[in-house]
Amino acid sequence: MASAQSNAAGSIFGTTGEPGATVEIRNVDTGLTRRIPTDSAGRYNASALPTGRYDVSIQREGRVLATQPDVEVTLGGGRDVSFSSDGGSSAGGAVELDRVQVTGTAMTLIDVSSTDTRTTFTSQQLEKLPVGRSIESVALLAPGVVQADSRYPNAASFGGSSASENAFYINGYAVTNPLTNLGSSTLPFDGISQMQVITGGYGAEFGRATGGVVNIVTKRGGNEWEFGGQLTYRPNSLRADSRDIYYPFNGTPNDGLIQQKRSVHEVDSYSYGASVSGPLIKDRLFLYASAEVEQQDQTTVAARPGGSTNGFRQYYYDIPRWMAKLDWNITDDHIVELTAISDVTKNTVDYFPYSYAAGSNDTSRGFEKTGGYTYRDGGELYIGKYTGYLTDNLTLTAVYGEQNQDHIADPFGYDPSIVYVTDSRPVGNPVQRGTYAQLDFPDAFDETKGGRLDLEWRVGDHALRVGYDRQDSTSRAGEVTSGPGYRWIYDRCAPGVGAIPGGGGAVCPGGNGDYVSQYKYANGGTFSVEQSAYYLEDRWQINDQWLLSLGLRNEGFQNFNADGVVYAEQKNQWAPRLGATWDVFGDSSLKVFANAGRYHLAMPNNVALRGAAGSLYTQEYFSFTGIDPTTGEPLGLTALGDGPFSANREYGQAPDPQSVTAKDLKSHYQDEFVLGFEKRLTDTLNIGARYVHRDLKAAIDDMCDYRPAYNWAIGQGMSEDMADQLGNELANCRLFNPGQSNTFMLDDGTGKLVEVALSADQLGFPKLKRMYQGIDMFVERPFDGKWYGRLDYTLSRNYGNAEGQLKSDIGQGDVSQTQDWDHPELMDYSNGYLPNDRRHYVKGYGFYQFSPEWRVSATATFASGRPKNCMGYYPQTPENDDFNENYAYAGPYYFYCNGEPTPRGSQGRLPWTNKVDLGVTYAPNFAGNALEFSVDVFNVFDEQVPQNRIEYGELGGPGGPYTHAGRVISYSNPRTVRFAVRYSF
Template identity: 70%
Template sequence: MKFVHSSVRRAALCLALGAALSGNIAHAQSNITGIIFGQAEPGTTIVIRNAGTGFSRSVQVDANGRYRATSLPDGVYTVTQQRDGAQVAVRENVAVTIASGTDVSFTERSAMQELDRVEVRGTYIPVTDVSQTDTRSVFTADRLEKMTVGRSIESVALLAPGVVQADSRYPGGASFGGSSASENAFYINGYSVTNPLTNIGSTTLPFDAISQMQVITGGYGAEFGRATGGVVNIVTKRGGNEWEFGGLVSYTPSGLRATYKNIIYPDNGTPSDGLVHTKRDEVTVNSFSYGVSASGPLIKDRLFLYAGGEIVQQEQVGVLARPGNVANGLQTTDFDMPRWTAKLDWQISDDHLLEVTAVSDVEKRSVSYYGLTYDPGEDTYQYGSEKTGGYLYEEGGELYIGKYTGYLTDSLTLTALYGTQKLDDIADPVGYDPSQVYVSDTRSIANPIQRGAYQQLAFSDAYNETEGGRLDLEWDLGSHLLRFGYDRHDSESRQGQVTSGPGYSWRYESCGTGSGGTAIPGGGGALCPGGNGDYVSQYKFANGGTFSVKQWGYYIEDRWQITDNFLLSLGIRNENFENYNADNVVYVAQKDQWAPRLGLSWDVRGDSSLKLFANAGRYHLAMPNNVALRGAAGSLYTNEYFAFTGIDPVTGVPQGLTPLGDGPYSTNREYGQAPDPNSVAAKGLKSHFQDEVAIGFENTIGDKFTYGARYVYRRLQSAIDDMCDYRPAYNWAIANGYSEEGADNLGNALANCRLFNPGEANTFQLDDGTGTLVEVALSKEQLGFPELKRNYQGLDLFLERPFDGTWMARVDYTLSKNYGNAEGQLKSDIGQTDVSQTQDWDHPELMENANGYLPNDRRHYIKASGFYQITPEWRVSATASLASGRPKNCMGYYPDTPENEEFNALYAYGGPYYFYCNNQPTPRGSAGRLPWNKNLDVGVAYRPEFAGSRLEFGVDIFNVFNSQTEQNRIEYGENGGPGVPYNQAGRVVSYTLPRYARFSIRWDL
């Protein structure tokens, strides 16, 4: 290549190619296609052709010397400039990544006249994507194959700056920019695959089916919403004009896995100090993975197929018993995870494309329990061979997506997408006999009666289902790129529990000798029998149903190229959410929620080497289906009391029954009916939403390095949780002239836990005891809660050396602060999974001293990754992280003082749920921090020359130094009352995984 002026070399090459291949942070819209743009001679034609599929587009260069081709499928392209049908210049190997822009400019300078053809083959000049304004990381299949990283969506997402691992009690969860693990959105080929029940985690797919994966950490445009954390966008591989076949076998042997740490009782001055709480040093894990793929043309240049599948099998064996406690015994868990992906791409013509994707993600899990005996003298266990129980789980199902892209004119592009997904959620107990009645015995007798292993079971037909689509229109007006769109996503979940067997269970109890004629405690007026006072209660329980959430929105956005160097993105989105109970009635609705979005990109030097950017926006989030399960579902729980004359010796069922009382009694007045949907939540309930602003820059150092910085500020403006406080409604009723009985009814109605917006005024509709709803408007002061607070500030710094055919490396450092009195939709302090219904806001006393560093606060986080191609045959790689620990708490009982006597007697939770210890305030996060989390993963790969580089042998070692760091711990400091130490205070809940090795063989044909 020959250059006349070094100042125009970046414009003369396909500068963004390296950015695409290296997966560096780009600033783009969050769709699943890419853009090629640039400058050229006005009046010429730009022809863009995908060499792999034959797809081609032609666009005209406008009078200002600009061109832009949008909505391009990911892939590698050849870009040609033509004048009057004759080729003027060409750029080859131009990579298009999802939601990113690639600058391919042709100039009229003398350099261009000598540069008729540029072939970019393995060379790179680092640049920034000046065409976009948000913040993301893009990981290509080529980069993922070369890196040492876990084969999961979460493992890759954690490589992005500002992303930290969520509490281990949320499997697969991650926190983006200080948010809780339920505030993220996941997409496969443009369709949302976020867990519809809890919003934690997502559908996955064969790892090698991923073509590109983008991790968006903030600032995305108006076309997407419904996330206040981050967005993970995955595009699957597609076929081309050449048939290709591949496969992978990997093995993680238990023999090379370091010993798991036992969980030990902490040193709290109790007899249990230093003893084993959970024995983990005998846990063994063996894992295999087998994958194959095929792709190619069914009709050359027109119809293409990609199909890939993998089976992951894992066996885990471990002792779960504590010394002297053999109830759990030996547990074995067998995982069988068959997954497959298939994609058809039909290029009907160069102007009309049709894509159909199918994904199957199923996890089958068999859990078995075996008895054992413990010898305290020898400190040994003897395992039994007879199975004592277990469960068979099957979770997951199929996903189908169809997408149409029409290039209606050079300036008008239409895309339409539709998808549907059905996921089973089955849990079958091993050895369950549905004809057997569960029987328990609370009497103080020598041989209490026990029949059956399961008192309650999950619905046998539980499932989660989604359906949705979107329509987008893009209109290129030269300096303005207008975008309009509408999208909808509906989800449905059937979840719940019911009493096992015939739908009821028996429990033997006793009032005691000589108690005849006295009231059975909690018996609803039933009287104790004579004699020895023994009686039996028949218990019925059912909770759940089929619930749904409907979400839709529309947007308009203008991407205005103010000058050659300034891009302004102006957008606004309207969000709408409806949550339905099991009777298909709306119990919460949020309509016409306006979310403005603003972004700015400044190409300072005009050569894509230095970019300043800023963005600001508002983002909304709906409640998932599990909120209805707890807060809007009908719950049946009744007890009916009987005297009895005998007990069946085989079944344990009582005989000779005589009723005690007037039939079934329940504290639930509706006897299984769903609560009035108007009473479930505060009137006019606002959704969970957040505001965000960010500013940053990216710059290049010579031809080898890129560096940059971003400052981001996030503020949670509104949240939804439940409150369960009797007092505000009672006091309101007394102040408004109600009788004691009427005020008590309203107070009890509010105490049943109603959804509300914490930290502000709320109006409730409460049952006055007669079935009539009374509107109770309560100010922030009357409710007594502090203002909601969750603020996140982060400074992300990075330095990257993109891949040049030999090596690449990237280092990120994040300095952040996550501060406030509520984590968001979850409560990691205690691992609570009740989304939007945490313990936090149940009554004001729980929020005293709650302001402080939140569970997802990691003050310092360093991430580094890279690989080096030593020779064409040998490659080494490494991934490392160093993170400061999460803040710790000491939670205890509400202070036992005279002024708190009434509250403790009538309203306080009888447990260590308050930010007090030893009757003293212990503000959130004030008990220190967990240790720093240090991790190093390394790998080596060998592609023998004799196999023509189509065969690769690999070894990866994870957590090389076996740094098993505690991830979380018990944060209760008291048990049994104020000032009573808890012998498990500070006990570790989980550690990071021990060192293990993964062997793999990959082949490409």
């Protein structure tokens, strides 16, 4: 019987032909031993096993009948270790002792117990492959995973989803970024034991991802003391020059000029680390500890025209990471694991002047530092886990974790006593004081805490599993005016015009019309999200060949504003999961599988930062009699209005939580269907294929359209003033479900909320659509002591009118608050190929052991290009006059160019991205394989192609020339070389 899957363990199962015998499963490294009786059919199952190597044997009355040594248990996987006789039997049906033999199924790589789609990388593979030392670099080797837009650093898209829709786990605890959902915490790279990339079909145990899951288990100590160290170096001298970015030829004065001189960028990077592991008490208590420090020096040149003041920049990165893990086998039936991880990035950037005309970036020539920052991001993670084999058929696991991360940004030369002053008057020698107008909160942080309980009970042919998990996350983030919390802005109006434009009734002073405004801005707070779920799953082994997985998960999400009040809540979100696998011949040589499921995703904390936080944004206007020559502050102030004015009534108060979102807001959720097979073609070759269909059924975004609420109010017979009030309330951007009917609670101006129910037709938006279809095919040659290789090809189509939580077209990072759904005209012609659509993707990786001393390795990826858009202004026609005058955004944000429709993805594609990485390793015989020297060359052929480009096609109105139209934003990385030395004993 195939047991339930686990996000931090695996299982061994099989048949023995020996009813009533005992199967002993012993961990080779730690001595952990489980003894499982076989059932009346000679079957056995051992679930929730820590990953590692095991010896499996059949025993009866203390005698060993047969043994299968060195069976590797992988993360979340099941290994079929079956035994059989050659046909003879003794009385009572027992197999004759001298006629038992291993069937060999322990060596197959086809896991007939899984119904999901996963790729697992072991530490042994990662040490041998030329791959970047990061979670993202490894994940990109999995089928269906593509690199996200470069404006989302270290992020990836799984199965057509946006880069914020993934979940990351370390030792069973979620470490996804709680503020934005983009990326995750990490750990020393050499501390990874196994890393699993799940791209679809996971069971009811998991949720909170509509993209993919990255699941990591760390290394652990064993009964032998082991020590290791490694050093890597990527010299700038062997790095190819980055491609310069040029202005396109658009008939503008900048045609063909360098927009950013990237060829002078430099990067020197090295890392060093060490590890130790072994028994504190043999067979019972084990330690593993590792640490690494990565240091990097970079120089870059900013793009024109800003390169003149702060253009030359020097970056210094210091990234210390460490982890420690204790494994305590209290008994063979009770295991405790404790993990501590520190992940901190320290970064200093110094700004210097740079002249594009002179091409000068030599700071030794007396250039004065003009600014800079010191950053510190990160903190510590602590995880505890208990596994209890309460009986042969009852297993309990419990996980609890906490994580704290600080985000500190220290600006160079910042003096909080200095008031920032600017001068917009048309006079010479403007007043200017201060360096930083706005600053991030100095005490920003993220923290999470949570845990889960899972109970598995085996009853006959059923493995029943029930569980509960919860994680609470809290983030403090925001921005505030520097200095004492305000700044001064000098300006001039024409005397006699009456009111200052946009001044809220403040009158223009006499004389020459000079005035000053005191500007205050603050936005942010401390926000939290609570996510909880419970699930029930039955893995039913119908017979020796068919396994059916029936699961049901119930999710609940609550988003809190800075006052600790719920502003968005989704309860009782039922997510059915159905999976089936058919072991066609009953020997794990051919598996056909299918699964269908629904998956939900919560909004991260940054949604509250923009949509539910208290915001202060005021200006107060004064005339003045003089200016302090030292501070630049105005003297002799006389108020010109009635006090601080805010056009959007942002006086620091948080909006009513009930008005932030539509009532009964549905969460972001997706339905998925997968059908596939895996086949052991020969003893040294596996093949497989799968079809994936993903359909985004609902999303959360914000809308900012005045008209639906105004028209509704007029239709209800309300006054023009009331309709205007409700329209303005909706125009302040409310969270809703795009393409559906929504009901809003809007302030009528007195603090009373009016319920405004709007149908999909009244809102005017098209139905939400994001559909991913993909066919993944692979061929894999398992490692036989000589060589290993795998080749994947994915043919896919990612189509619709919304990417998901992000908008890669313009690199927008406001998760769940993109520009897309602000008003219906933005969605005209938005249906087409989405930014993460890569029609063809070929991936291959492997290594070949020429001799005990020499090994070569390679990874290669070939991806077709991203679809291109041309975005511009809404057409200027008589029918559109009212919209363009009152509601349209004054920018090129629509799927029109030169007044003509330009549907999404209709402007061709960027070039293919091709990348080949090669490595060679030498392990001298005299060191007894303890010492390795390696050289890896990344992007051997130095193919630097555009990853993205400016999608805006015009400026200043339809047909207006735009200097940057079509300009490349970033190129793929240049060729680099990495040297490494590794020693272990």
